[in-house]
Amino acid sequence: MSLPTTFDEPILLGVIGGTGLYKLSCLTPVAKLTVQTPWGLPSSPITISRTPSGFPVAFLARHGIHHDLTPSDVPARANIAALKSLGVRAIVAFSAVGSLQEEIAPRDFVIPNQIIDRTKGVRPSSFFEKGFVGHVGFGDPFDAALSEVLAENSDVLLGQKLHSKRSASDKDLVLICMEGPAFSTRAESKLYRSWGGSVINMSALPEAKLAKEAEISYQMICMSTDYDAWKEDEEPVTVEQVVGNLTANAANAERVISAILEPVELAIMEKRVGYTLEGSMRYAISTGPASRNKQMAANLDFLHTGYWS
Numbered sequence: 001m002s003l004p005t006t007f008d009e010p011i012l013l014g015v016i017g018g019t020g021l022y023k024l025s026c027l028t029p030v031a032k033l034t035v036q037t038p039w040g041l042p043s044s045p046i047t048i049s050r051t052p053s054g055f056p057v058a059f060l061a062r063h064g065i066h067h068d069l070t071p072s073d074v075p076a077r078a079n080i081a082a083l084k085s086l087g088v089r090a091i092v093a094f095s096a097v098g099s100l101q102e103e104i105a106p107r108d109f110v111i112p113n114q115i116i117d118r119t120k121g122v123r124p125s126s127f128f129e130k131g132f133v134g135h136v137g138f139g140d141p142f143d144a145a146l147s148e149v150l151a152e153n154s155d156v157l158l159g160q161k162l163h164s165k166r167s168a169s170d171k172d173l174v175l176i177c178m179e180g181p182a183f184s185t186r187a188e189s190k191l192y193r194s195w196g197g198s199v200i201n202m203s204a205l206p207e208a209k210l211a212k213e214a215e216i217s218y219q220m221i222c223m224s225t226d227y228d229a230w231k232e233d234e235e236p237v238t239v240e241q242v243v244g245n246l247t248a249n250a251a252n253a254e255r256v257i258s259a260i261l262e263p264v265e266l267a268i269m270e271k272r273v274g275y276t277l278e279g280s281m282r283y284a285i286s287t288g289p290a291s292r293n294k295q296m297a298a299n300l301d302f303l304h305t306g307y308w309s
């Protein structure tokens with residue numbers, strides 16, 4: 001059945017699916033949008049569905065619906081800009097991750113609060129470039145209010161643990177984002193453990209940075225699929241292991257998705273989530289008005305309409 005290709009209401013919540021999550025199977029799609037942006041097309045068409053109480057949710061498959069994009073090739077700027085253009089205020093992003101700590105078992109879920117960047121500078125990582133320079137604060141890469149709503153509502157796993165930082169005194173949950181596509185060596189994996197890494201993936205960056213620049217609240221929910229390569233008594237991770245654990249744990253992923261969508265939508269409607277960054281980019285520009293590149297200014301107007309025009 002072909003779906004409508006337009007949708008006229010603002011869509012406040014976006015979900016980005018990672019490896020193994022190519023659609024929101026708990027919801028029925030009501031529209032499928034192809035959104036062109038100044039940074040190209042997103043990884044996939046954006047599917048709109050409604051939650052049981054009628055809130056629209058926008059879903060995007062990070063690697064494409066057939067998983068044909070490597071982590072380095074994901075058009076993250078187009079993905080974030082496309083969601084922003086639909087009115088999205090908050091993004092819940094899913095990711096398959098390796099565990100760097102014994103206590104985070106494969107199939108556990110993790111809501112990290114910090115990131116260490118181990119990408120290699122090959123991914124366009126900002127909407128701001130030469131000719132229009134802007135700087136965004138990234139000390140706290142994830143949105144604390146969104147993270148709290150997710151932590152409160154995700155503890156629905158059968159037989160597995162949810163790891164989240166609920167108070168200032170809890171240990172940081174640090175996500176290492178590496179370039180890939182090859183997995184880490186054993187030596188790298190041990191190095192990341194010595195840095196305090198909790199989990200590792202190839203996808204949090206630049207997604208999280210771009211969401212900040214777009215003034216969108218962003219939090220990643222990670223599903224652990226393996227112990228990476230640091231465990232001497234185990235074979236290092238393979239993609240079969242990742243996919244096997246994702247498949248075996250699909251019911252828990254569904255449970256988490258079904259449990260979080262409505263509380264997050266409600267938090268956005270009540271402005272508890274999705275508004276902390278509003279207006280922050282307006283004053284984050286270093287280039288003087290007369291010296292700004294006109295094409296870039298036009299592109300940025302797609303993201304933040306009227307801020308600098």
Ligand SMILES: CSC[C@H]1O[C@H](OP(=O)(O)O)[C@H](O)[C@@H]1O
Pocket residue numbers: 017018019020062063071094095096097180201202203204239242
């Ligand atoms: C297929 S294993 C490595 C791959 O899985 C994760 O993808 P995503 O974060 O989109 O779920 C990881 O980041 C790598 O891209």
Ligand SMILES: Nc1ncnc2[nH]cnc12
Pocket residue numbers: 096097098099178183184200201202225226227228229237242
């Ligand atoms: N060990 C690992 N390293 C990087 N990305 C991953 N995604 C799932 N497992 C991973």
